[in-house]
Amino acid sequence: MGYDLDMKVWRGDASGGELVDFTVEVEEGEVVLDALHRIQATQAGDLAVRWNCKAGKCGSCSTEINGKPRLACMTRLSTFEEGETVTVTPLRAFPVVRDLVTDVSYNYKVAEKVPPFAPEPRPADGAYRMQQVDVERGQEFRKCIECFLCQTVCHVIRDHEENKPSFAGPRFFLRYAELEMHPLDTNDRRELAREQAGIGLCNITKCCTEVCPEGIKITDNAIIPMKERVADRSYDPVTWLGRKIFRRDQLPDAQVPRTPGD
Amino acid sequence: MTEIERHSFDVLVVGAGGAGLRAAIAAHDAGARVGIVCKSLLGKAHTVMAEGGIAAAMGNVWQEDNWKVHFRDTMRGGKMLNHWRMAQLHAQEAPDRVRELEEWGALFDRTPDGLISQRDFGGHRYARLAHVGDRTGLELIRTLQQRAVALGIDVFMECTVTELVKDGDTATSTDKRVSAGGRIAGAFGYWRESGRFVLFEAPSVVLATGGIGKSYKVTSNSWEYTGDGHALALQSGASLVNMEFVQFHPTGMVWPPSVKGILVTESVRGDGGVLRNSEGRRFMFDYIPEFFKAETADSEDEADRWYEDKTNNRRPPELLPRDEVARAINAEVKAGRGSPHGGVFLDIASRRTPEYIRRRLPSMYHQFKELADVDITAEPMEVGPTCHYVMGGVAVDPDTGESAVPGLYAAGEVAGGMHGANRLGGNSLSDLLVFGRRTGLNAAYAAARLATRPSIDDDVVRAASERALAPFGIEGGENPYGVQQDLQEVMHNLVGIIRREDEMRQALDDLTKFKERIGRLSVEGHRQYNPGWHLAIDLHNMLLVSECIARAALERTESRGGHTRDDFPATDDAWGRLNLHCRLDGDDVAVTREPLPEMPDELRELFG
């Protein structure tokens, strides 16, 4: 039950490029990545596209399909109207390398700046104890497959290249939130989230949540709780006063010990 | 020749899946300067596809569990063909390797006491798999990735190694691609992004390149799985062991065609799912082999009781080792009792509540919903065997992971011996951790012990670049995508789950023709991020590995684990004492028989 699909695929590199028309035969049940592979195998052997698992688990095949950031392997052709032209472009927030491949190194640089997990010492018998309810919040964030769709859709950097050095992006707010909520972590990263990760630049317009292929509630469960934690630390006049009085702000941030249960 | 980009390390790790990252971390901890090279972006390696869990006898759920039970399960699952020492080290060290992950930030599911929870899996006596829902592999790779980043280890992403270079290599071996020199001196590769070449100088190289699944038509593996490490090792003079054993995972998706082969985790069965044929029968009861009869339930009632009470009941036959289940499914489909799209039914919907299924198997739920429009909480899945894992790999010293080539190490799927004739589910993630760490440490120690660093001849580098660029010099040659498709077809049809002598001879004839065809591949475009070119280079590896599988499979005239011969259906004790090793002899693959390493008596007693 094959049929012909009309596609426009952006081809080019940093020096320029254009949407190129392809007509490709596709089958029922196929996804956009299948169509791209068929173009590769039969019409344009050098069409550059990243992919790995083809099952929505690795987050490699991030592209923009009809203008929306999506995984090509999880976008079924049946979601388009009959006769609709499917337009595929590279991610528009990152420098293009070639065709559908972009340079996502920005994300890896940000990752290096997140202070790593710093656990309590292990108990005498060597086995940490954590309750399921305490790990579940972090587990949601660790579902992240690093497809960087949330990063590419985020207007803070998508529309403002100059914000990149001072903004970590939704994927890394997830990471901050995960560590802040980790039952064993001993660091306080709230000031870093404000100062270095630029969480204040986020205006919670929720596009990251809209595009997340893992359905992680990035805004509600990670970014807003982080903003609230930052408010606790830096903007809440009452806690600010408390810190002044108890001279807790004399300590460097990473060493501020947590009060139990806080 | 223009100056080539060079980097120098004590230890170079090729591959950034679980094994590669764990090796790099260990080598770093041992004081070495470490570089990691990987074909994809960091964190995309095939390890993310591992769903079920990490097998480790921690005894958190069943206190009766210990390394000896795990060792015994592993050896029996591997049909006693495993290297006993690897299986022993693996069972002994896995629990510590899992606990270590927690220290690096992993968040496993918990028991009510707050310990790491463990789940049931095929072939394991006790619930033993530390897990995070059904995305354990992702958790493992992210944890290791974040650890490696925290340690500041250099990662070369989207960079492919095409050749290993040894001390004393000369350019005369150009056309053979076989290296003749002494110790490993480094690796040559190209940046996928720019197509430019790069040379890594390192006295220790750890191969952690994963498997070979892309040689098969229906596979759960991604494009990266082209047997690069296997081929690199062969070309450097190392041998591959157990290459005839290829694991077909019993449950891959079969419909729609575009997702054929994508994995359906064994946890579905571990958590209560059962296999049924088109007549609704739980057919696995008809396929319980003698070897496992004593420990497998023979009635549905007993099998169902087992989930609650493991002491007084035997395991359901759905949780037999993967080779048994894959063969059974294959037989049902051949007998005309398959599902509409050529698989069988995997049903958990009628056995567990929708809430339970969504909580325990979130990514399976998601995968079927999104890709096949199937709600697994309401209807059965259609599944069939898919090429998943190669038990065979580089023959290494069990304790150090070093191959026959000094300075060349292998860990993870690319290493052979650990899993014998068949791998148990969950044992691959623990394998990555245990042997990743061991090879990393030993590679670092060896590099530190060296008085002089090996050197690389410029001519060798030039020859390597010429070989890599060859496809650009040929006009109107073969399309690499077409050749790959044909190769997959041959391996799938002729050296698949069930094998026969005449078919394998046919396959070997075909493979000879492929050797010619890959000599005249041509690619369009230029060197910058050109997948056609990348495939043209990878095809050499795929072909070489395919030949090893076919030759070893032809040689072993019995059926055992991941190797089933239609013409020799029985297991033969004489073969149970032999491993097959593949080596490169000129252009050809030579297969030799070697006796299995002798297991010490105190371990032998465990099988009394």
Place this chain on the structure above:
Amino acid sequence: MAAPTGTQSPTRARITARSLRTDRWWVYPSFTALVLLAFVVYATYRAFVGEHYFIEPYLTPLYSPCVTTECVEGSAHLGTWVGDWWPLSPAVLILIIPLSLRLTCYYYRKAYYRSFWMSPPACAVAEPHRRYTGETRFPLILQNIHRYALYLALAYNVLLTYDAVMSFKSPEGEWGHMGLGSLILVVNAVLLGLYSLSCHSCRHIIGGRLRSFSKHPVRYRAWGMVSVLNGRHAQLAWASLVWVAFTDFYIWMVASGTWSDPRFF
């Protein structure tokens, strides 16, 4: 002119279109803008008009509590302690509280940043601004004290509940009666209460800020309940907004004698 930024930056794929989206992405921002504008116009008119806001036993939420000397007789349940210095309608004084909650609300921020400020108008649609500093500067940095708006709003909700209870009197002041207006005021109090409780700051304060849930089982359960409400925060925001306007409109109509309030008992 400065160098192009955003999707037109020189390193990005050269695609001139602001967006290649083919769906009707402009529907959400336009609709949001329309409804919010309509509410603002209506509420402003009603707040400044200073009449038809009270008729026994109903006081419209826009004027509750009425605390200046200007308040019509019987409407000042809490007394007129503010006195006569306040030059504007008593509604304006009190509306600051719900307004500050809604202005700093995490949901409304999304709504108005998208629909009024077009920052961005929709996902993957380029915004028209050259510079962007988010909520890092004055005045938007004040969004961070959303929690204080919540505290005030919770107190305000108590008063609205009080108004709803008072509506169970007859126009003559006897207890145990009920009219359609009572029902409307109860629904109003409930919706506003749920909207406040479902707020992200509330979720944080009640339990979200904890690192360990298992050590605080009661707060964990409370967090779980607020989390369920929080999932409906946007819907509650709209429902409560529309209902407030409707409640006010109903009382306006009754107070001006246009409609009569059906009495149940």
